[in-house]
Amino acid sequence: MSDIADVPPAVVGRLRVICRELPEAYEEPAWIGLRWRIRRGTFLHVYTTDERGSAYIDLDDPAILMTFRAPPGELAALTHAGPPFFRADWGVNVVGMVLDDETDWVEVAELVTDSYRVQAPRRLAFRLKAGG
Template sequence: MGTSRDDDPRQRVVAICSALPEATAESGQHIVFRVRGKTFAYYTDDHHGDGRLTFQCKAAPDERQALLDGDGRRYFVPPYVGPRGWIGVYLDVPDVDWAEIGQLAADSYRMVAPKRLAAQV
């Protein structure tokens, strides 16, 4: 019995991010999502042996801090990109809020996409 898209965090993140205008995905163990060459999100699986599934994206400073303050077990500052304003979300926890993942992806996309494309989201 296979895993449905609704049960598979990788497939759900791909569906969310790929739905954004001109978004591309470079896939391997991890997935990099870009719009016109600019990265707006990552999906990571066991990054450097941490054993976790995560979604990472750019976030406005106030939103990032509110997420971290609100639930430090679900959200984290990711290595490498965290100091540049990124937030991480663990996807291997109960009750992932997929609507919130979609909103975070859209917000991050709007931060890096050309204005014409950002306006479509």
């Protein structure tokens, strides 16, 4: 079972504020960290690496990682942008981002919202775009 204590409360709090605005999105423990889902699809996963690091990115120290879905047109741009982004090869259109003191939380909100739109049924994605 997940140890949600591995993700700093301040990071979880910021992500909760973002995800609270997304229709029918819900949070649950993942195998490590937390994930947010729409129906049965995960659109956001956040966790802290341990001393073993990450299978997706070379890290010298433990780090907070966020994985999310990118729209097809943005996938290549994000994965080739370099730090703080990386390609997470566990699924189609999945990108990762290192969260740290330099993180732009406005950008995170946009990325999470776009990820939700990728995973959400059209009706819910449209509702979000319509502001309802």
